[in-house]
């Protein structure tokens with residue numbers, strides 16, 4: 233017997249639930265919400281208008297998400313592992329935090345935050361490696377009603393500084409350093425660089441991980457461990473969760489769009505909690521006692537929703553891994569699966585393709601028989617990778633769920649449900665209950681029936697959708713709700729096949745998906761253009777065997793420093809400093825000019841075709857100011 237009354241049990245059940253969710257959404261979600269812990273029940277379940285846009289779920293309901301992730305499990309799951317942590321170095325000891333342990337650690341750290349002046353509504357920037365203290369920090373913020381904004385450990389000082397300015401965060405939680413494979417990343421050092429010009433930051437709490445020497449500024453910087461000792465001497469074991477409104481912000485997470493400046497996506501407490509829990513329980517068909525392993529980093533939305541909030545609100549055991557799939561060798565995931573008898577594995581196509589390329593010898597001899605469900609997220613999974621994942625990892629017996637969603641959607645919107653609804657290679661398949669996808673064709677009409685394609689939009693809100701862009705509601709409106717009237721526009725192209733299954737075909741805007749990381753071309757161009765000697769640049773994506781998409785930069789360079797190879801390295805260094813190593817171009821082609829229209833607009837479509845090696849499909853080039861630049865660029869193609 234499952235302990236989740238709203239867990240879908242069969243294809244028929246799915247069809248019925250889906251129908252109900254569309255016909256009577258308030259009744260449907262009200263019933264599901266009643267299985268959570270509330271301080272005060274809501275007055276109205278849903279209030280929405282995509283024109284303004286305004287989206288409110290469970291209005292005037294009061295709760296604290298950590299009471300749902302921790303306190304409510306203490307009665308029957310106190311000794312169940314909540315977080316199992318596998319360190320970067322396989323020689324180091326792993327850690328297990330039961331629900332009781334995690335509860336106490338979160339309470340303790342909530343006291344630390346309070347002692348250091350953090351209050352409800354304050355923004356707290358978290359820049360840490362993948363250690364349990366990161367989960368503790370996130371939940372402690374939520375417990376006191378502070379808004380966490382986690383920044384991925386691979387982002388540069390400049391990126392952190394931009395985010396700090398945008399949120400005006402006065403508090404930072406970081407580590408001395410982080411381990412990632414053979415590398416050691418000096419997190420506190422990066423924070424110190426980021427803080428130049430951020431005088432509004434009052435406190436930095438530094439957790440020890442790598443024992444890297446760090447500078448600690450008196451009065452501003454404190455050690456995590458010292459602060460915990462103070463709380464221990466105060467003898468405060470519990471920390472009563474601060475009551476939040478259903479619609480209070482829970483966190484801000486930055487993501488890239490088609491303009492240069494990343495957007496601070498805001499998720500709120502109740503809707504997000506219910507959505508991550510509901511989708512976790514249904515898509516993976518989680519059963520109490522199972523070992524669930526999501527390989528994402530908590531710096532991205534997948535880690536927020538499917539390492540922390542979804543699994544913990546469901547009382548599941550969430551395995552978190554500090555390292556990378558290929559260190560010390562490409563068998564690391566499979567060793568972890570064997571060691572902990574992982575039942576559900578949720579990873580990204582880029583990791584699958586990379587491990588597939590290393591060869592099957594890393595799987596040989598590993599016992600993967602515990603695996604019951606496999607998941608994929610972040611980018612389209614190509615058929616070859618799907619089949620490898622299915623046959624070599626799942627031995628043909630573990631259903632693969634191909635989960636489509638976005639930072640903005642909070643949780644999974646389109647996916648098959650493991651073992652319940654059918655899977656189809658490279659198809660996300662069917663919408664979750666509450667999700668109403670529509671495809672809009674070139675003529676701005678809703679594509680009717682099956683065997684059609686168009687831009688993927690949503691017709692109605694679901695509880696987990698983001699509510700605004702931090703500090704810029706107008707940008708929220710123009711970005712998602714102004715392309716098509718009364719619809720949320722995802723930015724993805726999509727087709728619906730003859731069976732009614734959805735297949736995501738990729739972004740239709742200027743956003744790239746590189747190794748599952750979302751990066752705007754404008755953001756990369758801005759960084760390249762900051763390099764001395766660069767006059768102009770244009771960035772496009774191209775198919776890449778491992779990364780899914782690679783970054784191809786066309787650059788007009790008039791500097792005189794060094795040769796092309798050196799300049800390429802210098803430009804890459806600049807991009808690393810401005811954004812982070814994830815945004816480094818794979819290819820940099822120097823050109824004397826870019827294809828532009830007479831009005832000066834760069835024709836990226838042409839550059840994309842060149843980068844994709846489709847020079848016979850360039851289309852009309854006669855509208856270009858100087859069509860000869862195209863020949864020159866084709867000749868110099870890398």
Ligand code: PRX
Nearest residue numbers: 609610611612634635636637638639736750
């Ligand atoms: O293009 C889609 C792709 O990733 C984008 C969202 O990126 P991000 O906000 O970083 O969130 C990633 C983790 C949810 C989408 O617009 N994408 C995500 N999942 C899939 C996908 N494309 C195809 N299939 C998927 N399963």
